[in-house]
Amino acid sequence: MPESKVRLPLNLALQGGGSHGAFTWGVLDALLEDGRFALDGISGTSAGAMNAVAVAQGFALAANQSKDREEIHSQGCALARETLRTLWEGVGRLGAMLWGVPLPGNPLVGMMSQWFSPYQTNPLDINPLRKLLRETVDFALLHAEHGQVPKVFVCATNVRTGRGEIFSGKQLSIDSVMASACLPMMFQAVKVGEDHYWDGGYSGNPALYPLIYHTECSDVLLVQINPVQHRAVPENASDIVDRINEVTFNASLLAELRAIAFVRRLLREGKLDPKRYKDVRVHRIDGGEVLAPFGAASKSRADTLFLRQLFQLGREEGKRWLHQHHHDVGVRCSVESADDV
Numbered sequence: 001m002p003e004s005k006v007r008l009p010l011n012l013a014l015q016g017g018g019s020h021g022a023f024t025w026g027v028l029d030a031l032l033e034d035g036r037f038a039l040d041g042i043s044g045t046s047a048g049a050m051n052a053v054a055v056a057q058g059f060a061l062a063a064n065q066s067k068d069r070e071e072i073h074s075q076g077c078a079l080a081r082e083t084l085r086t087l088w089e090g091v092g093r094l095g096a097m098l099w100g101v102p103l104p105g106n107p108l109v110g111m112m113s114q115w116f117s118p119y120q121t122n123p124l125d126i127n128p129l130r131k132l133l134r135e136t137v138d139f140a141l142l143h144a145e146h147g148q149v150p151k152v153f154v155c156a157t158n159v160r161t162g163r164g165e166i167f168s169g170k171q172l173s174i175d176s177v178m179a180s181a182c183l184p185m186m187f188q189a190v191k192v193g194e195d196h197y198w199d200g201g202y203s204g205n206p207a208l209y210p211l212i213y214h215t216e217c218s219d220v221l222l223v224q225i226n227p228v229q230h231r232a233v234p235e236n237a238s239d240i241v242d243r244i245n246e247v248t249f250n251a252s253l254l255a256e257l258r259a260i261a262f263v264r265r266l267l268r269e270g271k272l273d274p275k276r277y278k279d280v281r282v283h284r285i286d287g288g289e290v291l292a293p294f295g296a297a298s299k300s301r302a303d304t305l306f307l308r309q310l311f312q313l314g315r316e317e318g319k320r321w322l323h324q325h326h327h328d329v330g331v332r333c334s335v336e337s338a339d340d341v
Contacts, residue, residue: 005070007035007036007037007038007073008036008037008038008219008326008329008330009037009038009039009040009216009217009219009330010037010038010039010040010217010219010220010221010329011039011040011041011042011043011211011215011217011219011220011221012028012039012041012042012043012044012052012055012150012220012221012223013042013043013044013048013206013208013211013220013221013222013223014042014043014044014045014047014048014049014051014052014206014223015045015046015048015205015206015222015223015224015225015226015249015253015287016044016045016046016047016048016049016180016181016199016200016201016205016206016225016249017046017047017225017226017249017291017299018046018047018299018300019047019091019095019298019299019300019301019302019306019307019310020047020225020287020291020294020298020299020310021046021047021048021050021051021225022088022091022306022307022308022310022311022314023223023225023287023290023291023310023311023313023314023317024047024048024051024223024225024287024314025051025084025085025087025088025307025310025311025314026310026311026312026313026314026315026316026317026318027223027285027287027314027315027317027318027321028051028055028080028081028084028223028314028318029081029084029085029311029314029315029318030314030315030318030319030322031318031322032055032058032077032078032080032081033077033081034322034326035073035074035077036322036326037329038073038148039055039059039150040150040151040211040215040216040217041150041151041152041153041210041211041214041215041217042055042056042150042151042152042153043152043153043154043155043204043206043207043208043210043211044152044153044154044155044180044206045154045155045180045199045200045201045204045205045206045207046180046181046199046200046201046205047181048205048206048223049154049155049177049180049181049200050087050133050177050181051084051087052152052153052154053133053137053139053142053152053154053172053177054080054083054084054086054087054136054137055080055083055084055150056080056142056149056150056152057079057080057083057136057137057138057141057142058076058077058078058079058080058081058082058083058084059072059076059079059080059146059148059149059150060138060141060142060144060146060149061075061076061079061083061141062075062076062079062148063076063144063146063147063148063149064141064144064146069148072148073148076148076149083136083137086136087132087133087136087137088307088311089304090132090135090136091129091132091302091307092302092303092304092307092308093304094128094129094132094302095301095302095303095304095306095307127178127187129178129181130174130178133174133177133178134174137174137177139172139173139174142172143169143170143172151168151169151214151215152168152172153166153167153168153206153207153210153211153214154166154167154168154172154176154177154180154200155167155180155200155203155204155205155206155207156176156179156180156182156190156192156197156198156199156200156203157197157198157199157200157201157202157203158195158196158197159184159189159195159196159197159198160195160196162202162203163203164200164202164203164204164207164252165195165197165203166204166207166210167179167180167192168210168214173192175190175191175192176192176197178190179192179197179198179200180197180199180200181199181200182197182198182199183198183199184198184199201248201249202248202249202252203252204252204253204256205226205249205250205252205253206222206253207252207256208220208222208253208256208257208260208280209256212260212278212280218278218279218280218281218330219280219281219283219329219330220280220281220282220283221283221284221285221321221329222253222282222283222284222285222335223284223285223287224253224284224285224286224287224288225287225288225291226246226249226250226288227246227288227289227291227292228246228250228254228288230243230246238297242295242296242297245296246296257282257335260280260282263277263278263279263280264279264280264333267279281328281329281330281331281332281333281334282333282334282335283321283325283328283329283333283334283335284334284335285317285318285321286317287313287314287317290313290317291310291313
């Protein structure tokens with residue numbers, strides 16, 4: 001049996017942002033191809049949640065086929081890349097239909113949502129992505145206990161309480177992932193158990209705390225696809241709405257990053273017990289800045305040509321991060337505070 005290589009543990013935090021999630025697909029493809037990291041946990045919201053379960057699917061398939069740790073890792077990386085490609089190529093095919101894909105939607109649907117709710121415009125709650133997800137991800141396989149399969153945490157917003165809820169382990173399902181991607185003016189709230197849920201971006205995009213409390217790893221790589229900063233003050237109605245959405249979908253993330261920075265400072269000052277509080281090292285790939293020139297409206301564009309363009313941009317940024325910061329993992333933060341995001 002070959003000797004297992006020492007790999008650096010790493011958690012992933014994957015933002016949602018419609019078809020811009022294909023940028024994250026490219027980042028993940030570069031990381032998986034590199035193969036230097038052992039993924040401990042993945043927290044994802046909306047498109048980030050879909051990417052998360054696709055990656056876990058690859059490792060679950062590998063763990064189901066082999067017991068050798070090195071083989072599970074190498075095959076898991078390869079199968080995860082394959083599953084991600086299958087998912088996003090499927091989204092590209094659905095992009096020709098537009099209607100029903102959990103993205104901001106086509107212009108006609110967007111206009112109708114100003115006056116009609118999804119209970120009126122889509123009374124049968126048709127969503128072709130549900131079928132694609134069912135064909136791509138075996139959730140029963142994800143429920144099996146495999147040590148080398150990354151833990152997945154999916155965030156959705158409880159309509160009744162307004163709080164974010166994390167679905168993981170045996171709670172992971174097509175419903176919980178679809179709930180995480182449910183834009184309330186586009187789709188009917190998704191029922192999971194006894195409650196109904198909307199897009200997780202309102203409460204955690206993505207949620208970082210599950211990675212802090214439910215994994216052993218102290219390093220988190222955030223793949224961010226929503227711009228934090230906006231150089232110009234928006235003046236027309238559509239630009240104002242787009243900026244409001246960016247601010248809203250980044251608010252919870254920035255709050256968690258500030259809390260992490262605060263705990264790190266108290267640990268450095270010796271005011272907290274390091275045995276009780278994790279010293280989280282944050283790293284980031286900033287897709288928001290790379291994607292900003294495309295504009296918020298492009299989040300609804302899901303044709304294959306555009307998705308492949310975003311994929312290539314993501315691969316380039318993933319490789320750049322690997323070159324510049326792979327040595328920081330396990331050693332130091334490459335993002336010191338929320339002010340650096």
